[in-house]
Amino acid sequence: MIFFPSDVFVVMAAVGATLSIATSSSTQSVSLWDFLTLDMSKSVIVSMEIPFASADTVFRSYKIMPRSENAHAYVNAAFVMQFNSSTSTVTGEPTLVFGGIQAHDIQATQTAAMLEGANLLQKDTLTTALAKLEGEIVPVTTPVSSSAKYLKSLAISLFYKYYLAVIYDHVDPRVQSAAVPFQRPLSTGTQTYGTKPSEYPVTEPMTKLTALLQTSGEAEYTTDVPPLPHECAAAFVLSPQANCKITGVDFSTAEGMPGFIKGLTAADIPGDNNFMTMGTAEPVLVSDVCEYAGQAVAIVVAETQRQADEIALAVKVSYESQGKPLLTIADAIAAGSYFEDPGRQPIEVGDAKAAIAKSARTVEGTISCDSQYHFHMETQTSLVIPEAEGYMVYSSTQWTQRTQAAVAAVLGINNSSVDVSVRRVGGAYGGKITRSHWIAAACGLAAHATGRPVRMHLDIDTNMKMIGKRIPYYATFTIGCTEDGILNGIEATVYNNCGWCNNDNALGMALDHIDNAYYVPNWLVTPKACKTNIAANTATRSPGTCPGIFIMEGMIDQVARTLGLDPDTVRRANLYKKDQVTPIDIPLTYCNISTLWDDLYSSAEVESRKAAAAKFNEENRWRKRGLSVVPVRFWMEWGWAVPYTVHINIYAADGTVAICHGGVEVGQGINTKVAQVAAKTLGIPLDTISVKPSNTLIGPNDITTGGSITSELCCLGTLRACNELNERISPVRAANPKATWKELVAACNDQGVNLSVENFVEEKTDYQYSYNAYGVGCTEVEIDVLTGELQILRVDILYDCGDSINPDIDVGQVEGAFTMGLGYWLTEKLIFDQDSGQLLTHNTWVYH
Numbered sequence: 106m107i108f109f110p111s112d113v114f115v116v117m118a119a120v121g122a123t124l125s126i127a128t129s130s131s132t133q134s135v136s137l138w139d140f141l142t143l144d145m146s147k148s149v150i151v152s153m154e155i156p157f158a159s160a161d162t163v164f165r166s167y168k169i170m171p172r173s174e175n176a177h178a179y180v181n182a183a184f185v186m187q188f189n190s191s192t193s194t195v196t197g198e199p200t201l202v203f204g205g206i207q208a209h210d211i212q213a214t215q216t217a218a219m220l221e222g223a224n225l226l227q228k229d230t231l232t233t234a235l236a237k238l239e240g241e242i243v244p245v246t247t248p249v250s251s252s253a254k255y256l257k258s259l260a261i262s263l264f265y266k267y268y269l270a271v272i273y274d275h276v277d278p279r280v281q282s283a284a285v286p287f288q289r290p291l292s293t294g295t296q297t298y299g300t301k302p303s304e305y306p307v308t309e310p311m312t313k314l315t316a317l318l319q320t321s322g323e324a325e326y327t328t329d330v331p332p333l334p335h336e337c338a339a340a341f342v343l344s345p346q347a348n349c350k351i352t353g354v355d356f357s358t359a360e361g362m363p364g365f366i367k368g369l370t371a372a373d374i375p376g377d378n379n380f381m382t383m384g385t386a387e388p389v390l391v392s393d394v395c396e397y398a399g400q401a402v403a404i405v406v407a408e409t410q411r412q413a414d415e416i417a418l419a420v421k422v423s424y425e426s427q428g429k430p431l432l433t434i435a436d437a438i439a440a441g442s443y444f445e446d447p448g449r450q451p452i453e454v455g456d457a458k459a460a461i462a463k464s465a466r467t468v469e470g471t472i473s474c475d476s477q478y479h480f481h482m483e484t485q486t487s488l489v490i491p492e493a494e495g496y497m498v499y500s501s502t503q504w505t506q507r508t509q510a511a512v513a514a515v516l517g518i519n520n521s522s523v524d525v526s527v528r529r530v531g532g533a534y535g536g537k538i539t540r541s542h543w544i545a546a547a548c549g550l551a552a553h554a555t556g557r558p559v560r561m562h563l564d565i566d567t568n569m570k571m572i573g574k575r576i577p578y579y580a581t582f583t584i585g586c587t588e589d590g591i592l593n594g595i596e597a598t599v600y601n602n603c604g605w606c607n608n609d610n611a612l613g614m615a616l617d618h619i620d621n622a623y624y625v626p627n628w629l630v631t632p633k634a635c636k637t638n639i640a641a642n643t644a645t646r647s648p649g650t651c652p653g654i655f656i657m658e659g660m661i662d663q664v665a666r667t668l669g670l671d672p673d674t675v676r677r678a679n680l681y682k683k684d685q686v687t688p689i690d691i692p693l694t695y696c697n698i699s700t701l702w703d704d705l706y707s708s709a710e711v712e713s714r715k716a717a718a719a720k721f722n723e724e725n726r727w728r729k730r731g732l733s734v735v736p737v738r739f740w741m742e743w744g745w746a747v748p749y750t751v752h753i754n755i756y757a758a759d760g761t762v763a764i765c766h767g768g769v770e771v772g773q774g775i776n777t778k779v780a781q782v783a784a785k786t787l788g789i790p791l792d793t794i795s796v797k798p799s800n801t802l803i804g805p806n807d808i809t810t811g812g813s814i815t816s817e818l819c820c821l822g823t824l825r826a827c828n829e830l831n832e833r834i835s836p837v838r839a840a841n842p843k844a845t846w847k848e849l850v851a852a853c854n855d856q857g858v859n860l861s862v863e864n865f866v867e868e869k870t871d872y873q874y875s876y877n878a879y880g881v882g883c884t885e886v887e888i889d890v891l892t893g894e895l896q897i898l899r900v901d902i903l904y905d906c907g908d909s910i911n912p913d914i915d916v917g918q919v920e921g922a923f924t925m926g927l928g929y930w931l932t933e934k935l936i937f938d939q940d941s942g943q944l945l946t947h948n949t950w951v952y953h
Contacts, residue, residue: 110178117153119183119202120208125151138337141323142211148499160198161187162773163271167263169892171953173289177669179251180205180259184267186340193226193272203260206244216264225272231265238264249936249951262891272655283727287889287896294920295355298912307785308716310913314796315529319612325488326531327501328562336558337366338553339415342403343570344395344418346715347638354403355421362419364748369404371555380546381539382510383519384608387641387838388629389515389546395424397571397638398604398942401543406551406559417815419769430638430942434473434579434602437635444603447632449613457585460594464585468667472659474652477575477645477929478952481516483531483567485541489559491549495522502541503769504809509801511542512549518810523549528798533771534925536642538809540572541607569947574935576611577602580650582660589676590664594627594948599656603634606641610634610945614649621657621690622698622879623679628688638942644811646925652738658735673711673734677702678819680736698879700735701903705881709901714885727890730898734883736842740874743814749866750804751832753783753824757854758845762789765797766822767807768815774914775816781910782820786827789846803863810839812877820910822866829862871911882923895931 118137126133128148135143145769158164170176175209175299186199187297198221216238223230226623244256251259269276269284276284284449292667300308306358318324318382344351356368371378371392379386391402400458402422407413431437461467488499493517507523513520530537563571599619602612612632661679681687683696706712711734718730749767756763764783768775786792837853838844844852847922853860867874883901888894902919909915932953936945946952 110181110210112166112168112178112181112204115181115202115204115210116183117155118212119166119200120155120158120164121200122153122155123184123946124153138212139561140318141422145513148918155514158185158676159187159273159592161189165190165267165270167266167286167883168893169223169259169263175949176953177950178205180256180263181777182260182263182267184264186271188225188271191386192224193275194222194224195220196223196500201264203242203263203940204244205250206256206260208245209329211241211898213238216240225268226275230266232353233686235261235265238380240424242659248938249945252485259892266891274526279726280733281725282725283889283891287894289896293689296914296916298911299779300912301908304581304785304908307910308782309906309911311777311781311911312913313774314780315776316792321722325528326483327488327499327527328483328560330499331490332560333490333558337406337408337414337551337555338410339404339406339561340410340417340557341401341547341563341567341571342417342422343567343939344391344398344400344402344422344424345943346424346426346952347396347432348427349395349424350393350427351391351402351422351424352853353421353423354373356403356405358421359405359416359419362412362416365416366406366408366422367551368403369550370404372426374515374550375553377514379514379541380511381608382507382542387606387608389543389550394427395431397640398938399640399944401547401571404547404551406555410560410562410952413561413910414567416612416754418866430938432637432639432937432939434577434600434635434637437602437637438600438633441637444607444610444634444636446607446608447612448610448614449632450888451546452616452628452688454595454629457594457627457629459597460597460627461583461585464593465588466586466668468584468660469582470585470660471580472663473579473658474576474930475577476642476656476935477536477933478569478935479532479536479572479574479645479929481530481532481534482537484565485537485544485564485572486562487541487545487548488558488559488560489545489552491552491556495519495524495855496524496552498545498549500524500541500545501525501533501537501642503530503533503535503537503771503811504539504541504546505767505799505801506805506807507539507809508542511546513545516549516553525799526798526800527769527922529770532770533810534646534767535648535811536572536574537771539642540643540812559799563775565949566947569641569952570944571788572805573609573640573642575929576604576609576652577649578615578656580656580659581747582663584660584664586664586668588668589669590668590678591859592623592625592679594629594663595625595660596629597656597660598631598633600633600635601652602637602639602642604637604639604641607634607636608641609643612651613642617874618653618738618739619652621654621655622681622738623657623661623676624681624685625679625688630688639937639944646922647739651926654737661771670829673706676736679737680943689874692873693877695876696879697737698787698881699907699950701881702734702736702904703880704884704900705903708903711883728887729890730882730885730887732885734881735881739813739880740880741878742812742874743868743870744819747814747818747866747868748861749807749818749822749828751819751826751866752803752863753826753861754822755830755850755860756862760789760793761852762787762794763797764823765799767799767804768819769799769810770796771810773816773918774911774923775810775819777914778816778820778910779823783822783827786824787830793846818866818868822864826864827864829864830860833858833860847889852939880919898928 113869168181244253371390381387490497585593
């Protein structure tokens with residue numbers, strides 16, 4: 106059954122529009138309701154006729170949807186009524202049309218008949234109409250739709266809104282807001298920051314060097330690498346069932362389809378069937394037990410990507426079920442399905458049990474956060490080219506070194522026979538740290554099998570079904586506190602859903618951040634990593650840290666609710682102070698979170714706005730406003746010797762500079778920052794510097810780009826490399842004080858000065874986490890109680906980032922992260938089929 110709540114149909118059906126349908130021999134006029142069952146073969150819509158509305162006609166249309174743009178409705182509706190304002194009566198029978206309730210739009214004919222001639226100011230008219238409508242609204246739901254209860258409530262609420270709109274002037278002011286739709290104003294923003302002009306171009310706000318190329322569509326990504334002669338394309342064949350044993354893969358239908366070249370299974374892999382060269386083995390292609398629906402079973406190679414995608418769907422996979430799949434944390438807890446190693450030892454500080462027992466108040470509760478798709482604009486993609494010396498790999502990856510290792514391992518060849526290059530990545534958010542190895546290894550296998558260049562670009566359905574996402578978390582907790590909300594001790598158990606494999610488990614990071622910005626003297630936190638039958642979840646923007654902070658904030662809210670205190674009061678009272686020690690035994694030698702809190706509270710006028718919101722709530726029954734103020738403390742983790750290589754060449758012919766570093770440009774502006782540091786340190790114009798694609802020749806052993814550390818460490822390596830160049834150039838500069846940069850470089854070359862330099866950054870500090878970044882945010886939201894719609898009225902963010910290398914880029918990162926968080930917390934949701942384990946929300950039509 107196909108559900109399509111067409112906005113156009115709902116509106117036109119309500120106003121009584123008719124369609125003129127023509128064939129080669131005749132023309133007929135039909136209503137939109139008759140059009141639903143009309144056979145349109147060899148017919149065409151010629152025109153639409155919309156009847157003229159009289160002056161006393163009241164028309165309203167409504168659409169309630171997951172987001173305000175580019176989304177189909179939960180429920181949409183359109184209502185038409187002729188209303189005599191002098192007598193407050195309905196003249197004629199109104200039209201009430203609803204979409205999203207059943208497979209096709211419906212009319213509430215009984216309610217409409219009841220309203221004919223009714224006086225809308227009489228109280229029993231509304232109550233009778235609502236009761237009648239409740240009987241007519243009978244939602245038919247699907248696994249991906251909202252609940253029947255919500256759909257019915259929404260439909261009735263929309264009618265109620267319309268009813269109030271018709272008699273608006275006679276309505277109690279407290280309920281009038283229900284009749285007024287949200288009007289989203291034009292968004293505006295103000296950013297303030299400090300810079301140091303004497304240090305320019307470092308600290309200078311500027312757009313990314315390639316911003317114009319990106320916005321014009323000229324920037325080249327992996328998919329844009331020009332096609333090569335004899336190039337072909339590959340696509341994965343996915344398992345339709347979780348927790349099963351694969352018994353066969355049938356290519357017979359696929360082999361007869363246009364463009365088919367070859368079908369590959371695990372038996373065709375010459376090396377290791379494993380794209381993860383560290384941790385638990387993860388197969389490129391399943392040959393026996395399939396852990397989750399969407400796991401790759403085979404690869405098809407075709408002449409074009411479209412052909413490969415279509416052929417892959419025609420391959421028949423046979424299997425034997427091994428039982429109902431475990432999909433959620435609740436499923437895993439019920440089954441006792443855990444990984445032996447949760448990825449982190451329990452946190453034990455002081456005596457949490459005793460502290461809780463001695464506390465004046467005890468607060469208990471649970472809290473959870475679910476998953477999130479990365480939604481990179483560029484899905485997983487790779488191009489592998491066979492060469493005489495090995496293979497050239499272009500990959501949309503955050504980790505070139507491990508991509509190289511994966512391809513080499515699967516093909517059974519030396520790492521030195523594989524070169525990996527990446528100019529830029531079209532969005533990553535952690536999803537291309539380890540998962541990109543899979544696509545590159547599969548492309549390498551196809552290139553080996555065909556002897557031709559092979560490109561693979563996952564369509565969004567495959568990307569969502571096959572690739573893991575943000576790791577869900579669930580926590581139970583008991584808190585001991587004073588009557589004033591001062592936290593004495595916390596005992597918690599934190600569970601996460603790693604999926605079928607725990608290679609990318611971030612439970613340790615969640616526990617490391619579970620205190621967020623608050624001092625608690627006694628802790629006992631036990632980690633539990635759940636094993637389920639879904640794709641191996643992976644890093645997603647702020648992996649572990651985001652849910653860890655969320656769990657702590659949820660606990661603070663629970664304390665405030667239980668004690669009847671303002672959450673802001675509880676938060677402020679428990680903030681860290683300088684030199685206090687965290688649960689993982691790291692002293693906060695720098696801590697200004699209280700100052701930031703107080704500064705934001707003042708600059709954002711929180712107190713007066715809270716009073717204004719309280720007044721608004723008192724005056725409006727169906728609209729409510731609220732403010733939330735939340736602090737954050739984010740560890741910067743590079744104290745465990747994170748390696749990045751920076752290589753710089755100065756060209757003697759014209760003095761231009763080329764830089765290649767071990768980071769990957771994933772949209773965070775790393776190349777621009779590196780160029781700024783080089784320009785400042787060498788004392789040359791920014792436009793003389795070019796940052797080259799990252800590759801495994803220059804950076805053979807570099808760590809992944811991620812964790813918010815890569816830009817600053819590659820900038821550090823650039824600074825050191827440029828300083829070394831300056832030292833080499835210094836004697837020549839002293840002897841030629843009036844020389845231009847071009848002349849100086851040429852003189853250095855003539856005198857045999859090495860104008861190439863490499864710096865290997867491998868920083869170590871006393872602690873794994875090197876320092877903290879602090880921030881505070883205040884968000885004001887207005888909600889419609891009847892529909893659940895919301896409007897974010899204002900956001901204030903105060904972030905201490907030290908001296909920003911490029912404030913424009915860093916502001917963009919902060920605002921972008923906030924926006925991604927809005928999607929995560931407000932709309933995004935994954936839904937699985939409970940029997941097959943298939944992901945049902947695997948495209949933009951059903952994933953919001």
